[in-house]
Amino acid sequence: MWRNTDKFETEPWTIEVSGLVSKPGKYDLEQVLRKMPLEERICRFRCVERWASVMPWTGFPFAAFLDFVEPQPKAQYVAMTTAYRPNQMPGIPEQSWYPWPYYEALTLQEARNELAFLVTGAFGKPAPKQHGAPIRLITPWKFGFKQVKSIVKFEFMEKKPQTFWSKLQPQEYGFWANINPEVPHPRWSQAQEWLIHTGDVYPTQLYNGYGEWVADMYEPMRQKEGAWLYR
Ligand SMILES: Nc1nc2c(c(=O)[nH]1)N[C@H]1C(S)=C(S)[C@@H](COP(=O)(O)O)O[C@H]1N2
Ligand SMILES: [Mo]
Numbered sequence: 001m002w003r004n005t006d007k008f009e010t011e012p013w014t015i016e017v018s019g020l021v022s023k024p025g026k027y028d029l030e031q032v033l034r035k036m037p038l039e040e041r042i043c044r045f046r047c048v049e050r051w052a053s054v055m056p057w058t059g060f061p062f063a064a065f066l067d068f069v070e071p072q073p074k075a076q077y078v079a080m081t082t083a084y085r086p087n088q089m090p091g092i093p094e095q096s097w098y099p100w101p102y103y104e105a106l107t108l109q110e111a112r113n114e115l116a117f118l119v120t121g122a123f124g125k126p127a128p129k130q131h132g133a134p135i136r137l138i139t140p141w142k143f144g145f146k147q148v149k150s151i152v153k154f155e156f157m158e159k160k161p162q163t164f165w166s167k168l169q170p171q172e173y174g175f176w177a178n179i180n181p182e183v184p185h186p187r188w189s190q191a192q193e194w195l196i197h198t199g200d201v202y203p204t205q206l207y208n209g210y211g212e213w214v215a216d217m218y219e220p221m222r223q224k225e226g227a228w229l230y231r
Helices: 029-035 062-069 108-112 164-168 211-225
Strands: 014-019 025-028 039-046 051-061 077-082 103-107 117-122 136-138 151-157 192-195 201-203
Touching: 014 029, 025 029, 029 062, 039 117, 039 136, 051 062, 062 108, 062 117, 077 108, 103 108, 108 211
Parallel strands: 014 151, 051 192
Antiparallel strands: 014 025, 039 051, 051 117, 077 103, 077 151, 117 136, 192 201
């Protein structure tokens, strides 16, 4: 992956803020970062395809960014669009059947959760391009495909948007994507995962082990609609 990142330009970087928000506009990332409380967090990462890792990220709480741009009361979702630059991204022009750009969303409640993190660095340095420079999302209780890299736009909306994967394969990669060992992917079990650093196999944990912080958000839905919502 890193071999293909040479042409990708991450400086300067503009992020667009639009939709149901009090301070829409185009922001220079450097200027935004000066206002954000940067911190380091070590967290677990779990891909839907069962590999897992542990990463030391640098970043700031998504909630701090929300306080800065001020979503309007009607906003229920925040959608994130990622960079789409075929001339800087080898492989993208050949994969024309995918609905690029890569696109994801969270409920605003999820984005405000204290574990929702916007990442600018890894291993104490600016994030390498392959890990989503210059800004990416980390919600460690959700599968990796929610963790959008190289974000160019945050859009606030009232209705749930269709995401990149929910357009392609809604049965396999749904909106919630909460990690749950008891809800299998249609083509494989999610009961176990392997650590990419060592190959060791571990049992998958509900919410990737972060239930203490996030389970409350989903309890009403779980009671009403059942476990499928975790997919
Ligand atoms: N922009 C963008 N973000 C993305 C993806 C992508 O293809 N494009 N893939 C996702 C998937 S499926 C995973 S598992 C993680 C991988 O993050 P990592 O490269 O930092 O390990 O990125 C996610 N974010
Ligand atoms: Mo993934």
